[in-house]
Amino acid sequence: MTVVFIILGAIAFVVNRSTTFSFNFNTIETSIARDGANSAYSSLATATNTFKAQTQSCTAQSNPSGLKCLEQADSAWASAFQTYESALSVIVYPSSAQFEADAAESAARQASATVTALANSPDIQAYTTISQSQGFQSALNNVDTTYNDLNRALNG
Numbered sequence: 009m010t011v012v013f014i015i016l017g018a019i020a021f022v023v024n025r026s027t028t029f030s031f032n033f034n035t036i037e038t039s040i041a042r043d044g045a046n047s048a049y050s051s052l053a054t055a056t057n058t059f060k061a062q063t064q065s066c067t068a069q070s071n072p073s074g075l076k077c078l079e080q081a082d083s084a085w086a087s088a089f090q091t092y093e094s095a096l097s098v099i100v101y102p103s104s105a106q107f108e109a110d111a112a113e114s115a116a117r118q119a120s121a122t123v124t125a126l127a128n129s130p131d132i133q134a135y136t137t138i139s140q141s142q143g144f145q146s147a148l149n150n151v152d153t154t155y156n157d158l159n160r161a162l163n164g
Contacts, residue, residue: 037100041099041102044096052089059084071132086123086124089120090116092116097113108160112151112157115151115155118147122147
């Protein structure tokens with residue numbers, strides 16, 4: 009009987025240690041994913057602030073140089089969304105946050121495409137139409153929404 013208790017004790021010890029290891033590994037994975045997502049979003053926020061400053065200086069210029077200036081700022085901002093998407097795509101997420109991570113990547117891809125379309129506007133009228141469209145604003149808002157969802161999923 010003593011042998012049975014020793015064996016059961018050893019099994020319980022091994023199970024407990026492997027459960028603790030698994031829990032610690034998941035916590036580390038989540039922490040790394042959270043830090044990576046936060047860093048990617050912080051870089052996007054910096055690029056967005058740069059974009060705002062650039063567009064403010066562009067509005068002081070006359071057409072067509074003002075439009076060209078806006079389109080250059082838009083191109084740089086679209087690249088920032090692509091960089092954000094790329095950064096999110098290389099992060100290893102816990103399975104509990106994978107859906108939110110995929111949604112955040114998709115939102116960044118859509119925002120990049122939308123801002124790229126703005127950057128490729130043939131004239132100021134098309135530029136104004138795109139920039140004031142509901143789809144444009146929705147694509148941008150979706151980046152923030154999906155990041156917040158991802159952040160909540162990673163914070164448990």
